[in-house]
Amino acid sequence: MKRSFYIVEVLLLLINTLLGLSDDATWAVNGSPQSLQSCYCKRGNYSGSGEIRPHSVTITEFGAVGDGVTLNTKAFQNAIFYLNSFADKGGAKLFVPAGRWLTGSFDLISHLTVWLDKDAVILGSQRSDDWPLTEPLPSYGRGRELPGRRHRSLIYGRNLTDIIITGDNGTVDGQGSIWWDWFENKTLNYTRPHLVELMNSTGIVISNLTFINSPFWTIHPVYCSQVTIQNVTILAPRESPNTDGIDPDSSDNVCIEDCYISTGDDLVAIKSGWDEYGILYGRPSTNIFIHRLIGESGRGSGIAIGSEMSGGVSQVHAENIQIFNSGTGIGLKTSPGRGGYVRDIYVSNLNLVDVETAIRFNSQFGEHPKESYDPKALPLIERITIKEVVGVNIKYAGILEGLQGDTFANICLSNIHLNITTTSKTSSWNCSNIQGYSNLVSPKICEPLQERIYPEHHLDCYRLSNHLWSPIRRKGLLSFSIDKLMTENMPSSVHFPV
Ligand SMILES: *[C@@H]1O[C@H](CO)[C@@H](O)[C@H](O)[C@H]1NC(C)=O
Ligand SMILES: *[C@@H]1O[C@H](CO)[C@@H](O)[C@H](O)[C@H]1NC(C)=O
Ligand SMILES: *[C@@H]1O[C@H](CO)[C@@H](O)[C@H](O)[C@H]1NC(C)=O
Ligand SMILES: *[C@@H]1O[C@H](CO)[C@@H](O)[C@H](O)[C@H]1NC(C)=O
Ligand SMILES: *[C@@H]1O[C@H](CO)[C@@H](O)[C@H](O)[C@H]1NC(C)=O
Ligand SMILES: *[C@@H]1O[C@H](CO)[C@@H](O)[C@H](O)[C@H]1NC(C)=O
Ligand SMILES: *[C@@H]1O[C@H](CO)[C@@H](O)[C@H](O)[C@H]1NC(C)=O
Numbered sequence: 001m002k003r004s005f006y007i008v009e010v011l012l013l014l015i016n017t018l019l020g021l022s023d024d025a026t027w028a029v030n031g032s033p034q035s036l037q038s039c040y041c042k043r044g045n046y047s048g049s050g051e052i053r054p055h056s057v058t059i060t061e062f063g064a065v066g067d068g069v070t071l072n073t074k075a076f077q078n079a080i081f082y083l084n085s086f087a088d089k090g091g092a093k094l095f096v097p098a099g100r101w102l103t104g105s106f107d108l109i110s111h112l113t114v115w116l117d118k119d120a121v122i123l124g125s126q127r128s129d130d131w132p133l134t135e136p137l138p139s140y141g142r143g144r145e146l147p148g149r150r151h152r153s154l155i156y157g158r159n160l161t162d163i164i165i166t167g168d169n170g171t172v173d174g175q176g177s178i179w180w181d182w183f184e185n186k187t188l189n190y191t192r193p194h195l196v197e198l199m200n201s202t203g204i205v206i207s208n209l210t211f212i213n214s215p216f217w218t219i220h221p222v223y224c225s226q227v228t229i230q231n232v233t234i235l236a237p238r239e240s241p242n243t244d245g246i247d248p249d250s251s252d253n254v255c256i257e258d259c260y261i262s263t264g265d266d267l268v269a270i271k272s273g274w275d276e277y278g279i280l281y282g283r284p285s286t287n288i289f290i291h292r293l294i295g296e297s298g299r300g301s302g303i304a305i306g307s308e309m310s311g312g313v314s315q316v317h318a319e320n321i322q323i324f325n326s327g328t329g330i331g332l333k334t335s336p337g338r339g340g341y342v343r344d345i346y347v348s349n350l351n352l353v354d355v356e357t358a359i360r361f362n363s364q365f366g367e368h369p370k371e372s373y374d375p376k377a378l379p380l381i382e383r384i385t386i387k388e389v390v391g392v393n394i395k396y397a398g399i400l401e402g403l404q405g406d407t408f409a410n411i412c413l414s415n416i417h418l419n420i421t422t423t424s425k426t427s428s429w430n431c432s433n434i435q436g437y438s439n440l441v442s443p444k445i446c447e448p449l450q451e452r453i454y455p456e457h458h459l460d461c462y463r464l465s466n467h468l469w470s471p472i473r474r475k476g477l478l479s480f481s482i483d484k485l486m487t488e489n490m491p492s493s494v495h496f497p498v
C-alpha cells in the first residue's frame with residue numbers, strides 16, 4: 001500500500017517534470033488540487049494523531065497538583081512508567097487537564113500521546129537541578145555553549161518510535177527567563193536545555209500546541225526521522241538569547257507546517273553537527289519541508305541553515321513563508337572548519353516585511369568546539385534556488401559571501417522584488433566568491449549572478465528549469481528517466497541526464 005502510493009507519487013512527479021509544468025504546479029488528485037510538497041508532508045505518519053489510543057490516564061491519578069507551585073516531576077515519571085506496559089497494546093495517552101503543572105525534566109516512551117487540554121500549562125522548574133545533566137551530542141563533541149555535559153530538555157525522549165505531543169492548544173512554558181539571566185551574567189555551569197528534545201527517534205508528531213519561553217532552542221529533533229510539526233505556536237521575547245523555534249538537526253523526513261513562531265533567534269534552523277564532530281558523525285539533515293511559516297525572529301533569520309552543518313544539509317524545500325520584523329529572511333551560516341555541505345535548497349514564495357537583510361550567506365560565522373579546528377575543512381555550498389520573493393522595507397537586499405578558494409556555486413535567484421528603504425549603494429547586493437544565475441531581480445543583482453537562467457543551466461539551478469526545457473529534450477528523456485526512477489528509491493534526488 002505504502003509502496004504503490006509511493007510509485008504513484010513518483011509518476012506524478014515525473015509527469016509534472018516532463019510536461020514542463022512549473023515546479024510548484026498544482027494538479028487535481030481525485031478532483032482536489034494538491035501540491036507536491038504538501039503530498040510529501042502528508043506522507044509522514046499522522047495516523048497516530050487522529051487515532052485514539054486504547055489506554056488513557058490523567059496526570060492527577062498519579063498525584064499531580066496543578067497549582068503552579070507543587071513540583072510534579074515524579075507524577076509525570078510515574079504516569080509514563082505505568083503507561084509503558086501498554087506500549088505493545090496500541091500505546092497509551094497521558095492527559096494533562098487544565099491547571100499549571102510545574103515539573104522538572106521527564107522522559108517519554110514509545111507509543112505515547114501526551115495530550116494537553118485547552119488551559120493546561122506544563123511549567124518548567126526554575127531550579128537548574130530539576131533539569132539533570134546529559135551527555136553531549138556525539139555530533140557536537142561538547143555542550144554547544146560550554147564544554148562538557150548539558151542540561152536535559154524539559155520534555156525528553158531517546159531511542160523512541162511513535163510519539164505524539166498534541167492537544168487543544170495547551171501550553172508548554174519553559175519559564176526560560178532565569179536561564180537567559182544565567183546566560184547573560186555568565187553564571188551557567190553547563191549548556192542550557194531545550195524545551196523539547198527528541199533524540200534518535202522515529203515517527204514524531206508535535207501539533208496543536210503553544211510552546212513559550214524556552215531556556216534555549218525550543219524544539220530540537222536530533223538524529224530523528226519522520227518528524228511532523230504542525231500548527232504550533234512558539235513564542236519567546238525578541239531579546240531572549242538563542243531561543244530558536246524549531247531546529248531539525250541531523251534529521252530526515254521532517255515536515256514543518258502551519259506554524260507561527262516569534263522568538264529571539266532563528267525561527268527554523270536546520271543543522272547537522274559541529275566541525276570535526278559533525279564531520280565524523282556524518283549524519284545529514286535531508287528532506288526537510290517547511291510550509292506556511294509565519295513569524296518574526298528578533299535579530300535572527302526566518303529560515304537558517306547552519307551554522308552547524310558539518311554532517312551536510314540537502315533537499316530543503318520551503319514555500320509560503322512570511323517573515324517580518326527580523327534580522328534576516330533566509331540565512332546560510334557556515335565557516336572554515338565546518339566541512340560538510342549545503343546543497344539542493346529550494347525556497348519559493350517568500351514575503352518579507354521590515355527585514356534588515358533579505359538573503360544572507362555568512363561564510364565566517366566562527367564559533368568552534370575546539371580552538372584547534374581544521375581551517376582547511378571548507379564547506380561545499382551549491383545549488384541553492386530562491387524565487388518569488390517580495391520584500392517591503394528591506395535595508396540590504398543580499399549579502400552573499402562565499403569563501404576564497406571555495407566559491408558557493410549555482411546560486412539561482414528568480415523573480416525577486418525588494419523595496420529597499422535607503423538609497424545608498426551598499427544597500428543592494430554585495431556578493432563575493434559566489435557563482436550563479438538570475439532572472440527578474442530588483443534591485444539590480446550583483447555582477448557574479450548577472451547571467452540569465454537559460455535552458456542549459458537546468459542541471460545547475462535546483463528545480464528551476466523544468467519550464468525552460470525544449471519539447472525535444474523532454475521527449476528524449478521520457479523512457480530513460482522512468483527506468484532510472486523505478487530503480488532508485490528517492491524521487492526527490494533524481495538527476496536527469498543532459
Ligand atoms: C503509522 O503508525 C501506525 C501506528 O501508529 C503504524 O502501525 C504504521 O505502520 C505507521 N505507518 C507508517 C507508514 O509508518
Ligand atoms: C489538530 O487539531 C485539529 C482540530 O481538532 C484536528 O483536526 C487535527 O487532526 C489536529 N492535528 C494534528 C496533527 O494532530
Ligand atoms: C539509546 O541507545 C543507545 C545506544 O544503543 C544507548 O547507549 C542508550 O542508553 C539508549 N538510551 C536510552 C534512554 O534508551
Ligand atoms: C490548530 O490548532 C487549534 C488548537 O490549537 C485547532 O483548534 C485548529 O483546528 C488547528 N488547525 C489545524 C489546521 O489543525
Ligand atoms: C493558541 O494559543 C496561543 C497563545 O495563547 C495563541 O496565540 C494562538 O492564537 C492559539 N492558537 C489557536 C489556533 O487558537
Ligand atoms: C545572575 O542571574 C541570576 C538569575 O536572575 C541571579 O539569581 C544572580 O544573582 C545573577 N548573578 C549575578 C552575578 O549577577
Ligand atoms: C553553578 O554551580 C554553582 C556551584 O556549584 C552553583 O552554586 C550554581 O547554582 C550553579 N549555577 C547554575 C545556573 O546551576
Ligand SMILES: *[C@@H]1O[C@H](CO)[C@@H](O)[C@H](O)[C@H]1NC(C)=O
Nearest residue numbers: 138158159160199200201223
Ligand atoms: C540510536 O538507536 C540505535 C538503535 O537503538 C542505536 O544503535 C544507536 O547507537 C543509537 N544512537 C544514539 C546516538 O543514541
Ligand SMILES: *[C@@H]1O[C@H](CO)[C@@H](O)[C@H](O)[C@H]1NC(C)=O
Nearest residue numbers: 390391392393418419420421
Ligand atoms: C516600493 O517603493 C516604491 C518607491 O520607493 C513605491 O512606489 C512602491 O509603492 C513600493 N512598493 C511596495 C509594494 O511597497
Ligand SMILES: *[C@@H]1O[C@H](CO)[C@@H](O)[C@H](O)[C@H]1NC(C)=O
Nearest residue numbers: 401425426427429430431432
Ligand atoms: C561588500 O562587503 C564587503 C565585506 O563585507 C565590504 O568590505 C564592502 O565595502 C561591501 N561593498 C559594498 C559595495 O557594500
